Amino acid sequence: MTGAPTAAALPPLREVIARHDLIARHSLGQHFLLDANLCRRIALTAGDLGESTVIEIGPGPGGLTRALLLAGARRVVAIEKDARCIAALQELAGPFAGRFELIEGDALEVDVAGLGPPPRRIVANLPYNVATPLLLQWLRQAQAFESLTLMFQKEVADRLLATPRTKAYGRLSVITQWLCEVRPAFTVDRRAFTPPPKVTSSVVVLTPRPQPLAPASFKALEAVTAAAFGQRRKMLRASLRRLDLDLAGLGIDPSARAEELEVPAFCALARALEEKSG
Numbered sequence: 712m713t714g715a716p717t718a719a720a721l722p723p724l725r726e727v728i729a730r731h732d733l734i735a736r737h738s739l740g741q742h743f744l745l746d747a748n749l750c751r752r753i754a755l756t757a758g759d760l761g762e763s764t765v766i767e768i769g770p771g772p773g774g775l776t777r778a779l780l781l782a783g784a785r786r787v788v789a790i791e792k793d794a795r796c797i798a799a800l801q802e803l804a805g806p807f808a809g810r811f812e813l814i815e816g817d818a819l820e821v822d823v824a825g826l827g828p829p830p831r832r833i834v835a836n837l838p839y840n841v842a843t844p845l846l847l848q849w850l851r852q853a854q855a856f857e858s859l860t861l862m863f864q865k866e867v868a869d870r871l872l873a874t875p876r877t878k879a880y881g882r883l884s885v886i887t888q889w890l891c892e893v894r895p896a897f898t899v900d901r902r903a904f905t906p907p908p909k910v911t912s913s914v915v916v917l918t919p920r921p922q923p924l925a926p927a928s929f930k931a932l933e934a935v936t937a938a939a940f941g942q943r944r945k946m947l948r949a950s951l952r953r954l955d956l957d958l959a960g961l962g963i964d965p966s967a968r969a970e971e972l973e974v975p976a977f978c979a980l981a982r983a984l985e986e987k988s989g
């Protein structure tokens with residue numbers, strides 16, 4: 712890209728952090744990635760950014776933001792809740808004029824699909840304290856996005872990727888895999904962050920399916936998975952008793968446990984629940 716800034720033209724990230732006194736706050740899930748190679752690796756994992764509206768959640772001091780812009784993102788729209796980071800991030804508006812937009816606010820309150828034309832890609836080193844609610848919010852409109860390239864704590868990433876009959880398989884696995892293909896990208900050692908979190912992190916790529924795996928409504932699927940996994944050690948006949956569904960009639964063994972059911976079986980339960988409740 713002719714005339715686009717290079718990394719060398721930008722002030723070092725540590726200098727930006729010191730100048731703006733960005734001491735990480737635990738309450739905001741702040742663990743900053745200062746390693747430019749790692750940030751670049753995340754940006755390259757996110758696919759073809761050149762034609763995309765890239766939505767970054769929680770840019771912090773801007774390490775990943777720079778990487779996305781340097782990797783040639785057509786436009787990056789970043790949402791940051793911490794007012795202290797805003798002045799630091801605004802320094803990117805000059806070098807990347809016309810390609811960088813900053814929104815100060817809570818990403819949970821923003822309709823991110825409205826931030827720019829498709830193809831839209833979400834890329835983020837997520838604040839762990841709100842990572843799951845954010846993901847569920849985006850999944851409700853999964854088809855608005857081309858891909859979601861997200862860093863989670865490894866335990867959450869494992870749940871997104873989990874297959875039936877494993878300990879990590881649960882509500883989040885079912886709902887995510889119903890709507891998206893999920894691919895592990897790479898894990899990141901806790902020492903790569905400033906300050907280091909207590910646990911290892913993983914980058915996962917979610918690619919929304921053209922159609923969900925099987926018909927079901929989000930609300931009903933949430934309800935059946937909440938009931939089934941809420942008492943995951945119990946047989947379905949007990950954990951789903953309150954929903955009063957004809958399990959055998961749906962081809963589901965009433966003595967099975969939630970973790971044995973594949974995603975399409977949960978969808979069948981969700982459709983039955985919807986029919987029943989009109």
Ligand code: SAM
Binds near residue numbers: 742771772773790
């Ligand atoms: N992207 C930066 C990096 O990789 O160094 C920072 C990542 S840090 C794990 C998470 C960031 O999300 C912090 O900058 C934090 O202030 C921000 N954040 C926390 N809660 C948020 C929310 N509800 N909406 C938007 N940003 C939030």
